[in-house]
Amino acid sequence: MPGGRRLLPRSQAASNLVHRSPKSESNTSNGNTPTDDMASQQQVILKHVHIPDIPSDSNLLFELILFVYCVVAMCMQYINLYKTVWWLPHSHATYAVNFYLIDPHLVLFLVLLFSRRLIWCWVKEVYGGKSSKSCCYWFVQLLKLLVTGCALSLFGWAAYHVVLTHTLLHSLFLCYPLVIYFILFGPNVKPLFDRSLVWPASVSDKSSPKHRSRDRDNSEIVLRHTCSSSPEAIREEVESFKQDFNNRVKQVLFNSMLCAYYVGFVPISFAQNTLYYDAWWVGQHVVLVWISAFIMFMVHFLSPKYTDMLHKCALHLGRWQKVEGRHAHVPYNPWSELQVWHQGALVKHVKGLFRAEGFNNTAEPGNSMHTRFYFLFYHPLRVGGWLLLLTTLLIGYQFFTLTQCTEWSHTLTLAVILFANYYILFKLLRDQFILRQCYRDEKTLLQQPKE
Template sequence: MWWLPKSYWPVSLKYYMINPYLLSCIGLMLGIRVTKCFWNNLTDMFLIITGGKDSTFWAILEYGVLKAPICTMVISSFLFSFSKVYFDYGTKAVIYFTIPLLVYIILLWTGYYGSRELKKPNLREEKAFADKFVNMFLKIHSYFVNIGQANTLINPEITEHLCVGSSKKIRAEVDHLIQDFCNRLKYSIYAGFSTAYLSIYLPIAFLPKPVYGMPQYLLINEIWITKVFIIVVLTSFSVYFTYLLPLNYLNLLQKAAFHLGRWEEVEKNQAKEFVPFSDEILYPASEKVTVSFNNRFYKVADSKNAISTVAIPGNTAQFLFFRIASDPVRFVTFLCLFEFTLIVFQFSLLIMTSDWQHIVTLVLLMFANYLLLGKLFKDRVVVGRIYNPSGEDVDLWKQMSLNLDETSPKKLLDFIGRPVEIDVAPLTGKKSDTSVTGNIVTIDPESKSVCLVQFYHGIPSHSIYVPGTSVLEVHDLTEGPFDDVNLNYVKNTPELMMMINEKFRKKVEKKNYSEEEIERRRSRLLAKLEYSCVKHEVLDDGKTVLVGAVKIRAPFEVDSCFSENQLALGRVRKLVESVFDGTAV
């Protein structure tokens, strides 16, 4: 709108049609997400620096030096520019700039959880029943309290799926994920609308009518503006939607979908044997059970990799969730096709246009879509190799796996500090759909149990114990990737080994026993076992004493006892301690 096509350069750019204050308002409103992202990054940075502890100095530096001045500059700049726009256009400026806020409230603040109710004091409750005006005020207050919490998105970096055996807990988790997915979709729709509204429509709505006191009449290419508006809406939507759906979030949805399952409606004449549906029963996916619900009949649908079926028959939301979340490869492929179609549409417009300013606009928008298509195509390749691996991928994955069972105890020491991903057996015992990542702290050479330390932004956050019976496969991540700061593991460095030695290794002075002392200790231990009538067995030429499920190795100290049975291990350790506490045998 600020260029006169097919004219000479000195008179082609109509700078007088540019309102710098309007441009400033639009730019600040479009950049509000950047400001919010910068605010969150500052919060995370100071959280890491302080370690979650209260500190007056860091609080003053965070809010007084960084956050408060930045917000003050942004707000004051917007208010100053908007006051100039309001002076020129009056209430029209207020109405047009309020529309995005109204759309935000209607789109995002209407679908909150109705079960969340505001807790009110008893006196206020009694008065609410007596006074309808107070009751109405309380409902409005409760509404605004709840809508602030209903649209909060879960953080996939710190959220893990838990394999539980309760059908109600599985449905509750799925319902929460459905609400979260819908919120992400709403945020993306709002991002597309608001970006196109602010960048395309508002400059047209606030075009200057008089110039130097003389009225002017502008010919607006409404067809071209409509096409650009649609392209900007779809481009902004696809970019923001892809940003809100990282691969780890799709993996979280898939795990929940495998536990949710799906029902398939059948005709009454096909349901020969059926049972009434119960929302407390977890129906295995491998058993083709037929149930009756609301005078209709359903059977467990054939679903690849599904573990159980706990969905409510005929529930549309749960059905759509399973169809979308059960196959991330199909979902990412659909996003690639959507983006490719958008690029083809833009390319067709580019071929048919002849105005140079239209060409520049389309090329810039196509460049953004090309980058997004490249990112989606890379994600498609990654999820395809993860969920539909080829034979070469399987062989490569096996080469990266660490076989703990066939590794000697001395070689297990080389695994300390190494970043790994461990596939953990679920509660159902049928299929692995859970894995944990971190750096190895220690490995029990007997039970093959593993202790991991996990990191948050490169700083140790907590440790995880994985029993040996739950370890299905251990994948070596020494080669990375390490380019994401949100990973739960870090590179194996000398600094990491030093940290593990300082925080996790038990500092004890080991005593070197001679052969005679070891023989004397073994004799005392065997005498104590025979005296206590404890069944035992001597193995490895006298180097190991087996007491039930516990192995006691030379030099027969408390720390020389090994077993996966923690109860038996504790008892035997106490017995060994009593042998060498100075009492006579």
């Protein structure tokens, strides 16, 4: 019997793909497709996984660690620039570093610049939300004003002497990060002093009708996830969390770039023209500091509670996958923004034919923002896994470079910076281990009926 393919009429092929019962045929005669009843009958009642309270650094402790890291990294860069060969018999140097070539006003300016977040965090968070008329309260307020005033006075004095000592071109190097700031935030000074933007807002497990609310003291914004059956409310929550996530990423990019710029690049730009140094090594130091600071900020801003909240929201959102035109003969429904669609549902939108993915689907077909949000947070360990992979590669590269080092300054620089990366690696490994145990049976739990 010769081989071949039997061609069926279009109507017969469609009947073979979808088996219709008498009930569905009656619905079709009324203008409805079989998926009308399935959309309401096959919705999954989501039951989220509980995440334990994982210890994390407070904002004040994080700023202290970041300040120490920046100061130590800056000292390592100065060692790379002004190191000597004091051990040679004919060397005129008596110290390991040529301290007389270092500008003390520039060093003071950079140290005060690194401490700006630490001082502001202390001002905002230490007794910041308490309102009292006691003498202790007014003493703390006076102390905060005194510390802030002294820091600003020293900062202005150091900046004034830096401008007098160096040329105008070198002085402009201190202002170039303002260009990056305007690109990310625009002409808006709120990200510099607003507490909810400078530091990540707290996350609560308790459900609330509002996505962003304030605590009892009305001093701090708290983010909450709401398990709603309204598609409009879910999309509104996704939009709110998307804006908050973008603000956090902007803060991470700007502050990590700022650390790398003032820690590594500014000492190079203010170095003497006759100074000889290893350009490859000092440039590599800038990149390593930037990557380390980036991971530190990401781990602090994207805590496990925060990523879990975004994951819960992504489960309610779902995603639409565009279907090619050759499947257009399969029965479908017109997409409705007021309906929660089940997994595998086919809908017709102005942008084409789409198939639903996820336990429930409330996203808008063809909306790239909804697709990206679902891709990032549907798998709760995805963002943390990327950070863990980046940290592992960074430490592996530093270990490999450390084995190839022959100069004492290079060995000291890598050994000191590795301590900060070890702490980051420990936090990421701990979070991944705990979260992996929590999400292990998530799919089974989601399909269980709610008690």
